Amino acid sequence: MYVRTLAFGIVGVFILLLINTxxxxxxxxxxxxxxxxxxxxVGLVRFxxxxxxxxxxxxxxxxxxxxxxxxxxxxxxxxxxxxxxxxxIQRTCGETSSLNNTYFVSPGFPTAYTNTSICTFTISRCNSDICQVRIDFLSFNLAQPNDNGSCVTDALIITGGASNVPVLCGENSGQHIYVDFNDANNIILTISTSTSSIASRAWNIKIAQIACNCPNRAPSGCTQYYTELSATVNSFNYGSAGSQLGTRQLVNENYGVCVAMLAGYCGIQWSQSGGAYSFTVTNNTYTNVGTGTIGTDAAAILGSNCTTDFVVIPAPIYINDTLVNTDRFCGNGFPTLISYSKPFVLTVVTNTNEINDTGNRGFSLTYTQIPCSGAALLG
Incomplete structure (x- = not known):
């Protein structure tokens, strides 16, 4: 009798503990x-x-x-x-979130959004230990820029953060950016859409908050940050110009693409990743590409000509170990390059207009980190 009572009491306490927990x-x-x-x-239950x-x-x-x-x-x-x-956690226009891993979506997503509006979304810190957010454009389709490369029909503008993020429009699905918090503690995403009805206009943007001591935090000054051994880097709104008379390349850009140097790797190689039209940042693509400016013709695509739109790779050499006399690259072709300069970074610069850069799509470059054992300059 005593044993049964004790057993019943233990079971009863256990059930009560579960209920209270x-x-x-x-x-x-x-x-x-x-x-x-x-x-x-509480008690034994923790997660x-x-x-x-x-x-x-x-x-x-x-x-x-x-x-x-x-x-x-x-x-x-x-x-x-x-x-x-x-x-x-999903939020849309006019809302705020201080929760990690929030999705900012267009009204009615994934249905195309055709309204004219100023849509704002506010990111607040989870707590004082947060220094940065990573913004992933899982789906991002706005109107293309005008012939001059300006986002006048639709635009995404990011304010409130300490980072310099360019104004974005067009197609940027799969892209990402990092934005540092400043003293205001809020980062504001504003998407403006015009009266033009864009059938594919929609967005689904993932926002992850990053702690100050997190190893995945991007270094200061890095708008994009890659941590893989090898990856493809596309300029914003990269893609075929199609029937567009102007350019897909966006104006007024000046940002850094950083690559985390992995242990045992001392250099990085950059090369075109998408064929003849995968690096078209200056000049008229329709007349220049295929006329001898593609490849490693240094006289055609390097040097003093790169003053308007270009990318910068610090201390580059050709794959045959020949030194390059410039760190700027532009035009309608890109030579395969290696750099042992650290940290690994690619800087992207465009000027205020793309009037003469007809048909340009920007760039698609692949990087591959080079093992220290294969670093020619390190012996």
Whole structure:
């Protein structure tokens, strides 16, 4: 009799503990915790508000059901061994979010957005330990620039941050940027759309907040940051000009593309990645490409001619170890280059007009890091 009573008492306490634990978990609000990825739980039940796979295309944050509801999120699959729910946070025009891993979407996404509007979205820090955000354009389609390369029909303008981000329009799906917070603690994304009805206009932008001591934080001055051994870097709105009379290349750009140097690698190689038209940043593409300016013809594409639109690669050499007498590259072709200058960075510059740069699409370059054992200049 005594054994049965004891067993029943233990089971009853265990059930009560589970009930109380679930209640405590459900009543924790994600906005009230001061940590970037806090732990929640009572007793034996604890889990981290980390990233989780919400579905095949979007990531979420692992919350309790109540936390997800309070954050106006959408719960998907279970996480934290079934205790939490993977919560997708989406916001749209006129809204604000201080939650990590938020998606800023066009009204009615993925349906095309044809309204004329000024759509703003405000990013607030999760807490004082946050220094930066990474903005991924999962889907980003606005009107193309005018013949001069200016975003006059549609435009994305980013303000409030400490980084210099160019005005963007056109097609930028798959691109990303990093923006540092300044003392204002808010970064504002403003998308203006005109009366022109653009059938494919829509956006889905992922915003991840980055802690000051995070190893994935981009160095200061880097608008884009790549951490892979090899990757392809496209200029903003890169693509075929098609029937467009002007240029796809955007004006007034001056930004850095940085590459994290991996352990055991001392150099970086840059080369065209998309054929004859994959580097068209100055001059008339329709008349110049295919007339001898493609390839490694230094006299045709380098030197004093590169004063308006160009890319900069520090201390470059050709693949045969011949020195290059300039660090600027422009025109309608790009030679394969190697640089051992550190840190690894590519600077992109365009001037205020693209009037004579008819048909230009910008650039698509592939980089590959070179092992230290293969670094010719290092012996």
């Amino acid at each position: 679930e209640a405590d978990l459900e009543n924790v609000h994600p906005l009230r915790n001061g940590k970037f990825f806090p732990f929640f739980g 981290e508000n980390g990233l989780c796979g919400g579905n095949s295309t979007l990531e979420g944050t692992c919350y309790t059901r109540r936390q997800c509801a309070l954050a106006d999120g959408v719960g998907t699959v279970r996480c934290a061994s079934g205790i939490g729910i993977c919560c997708i």
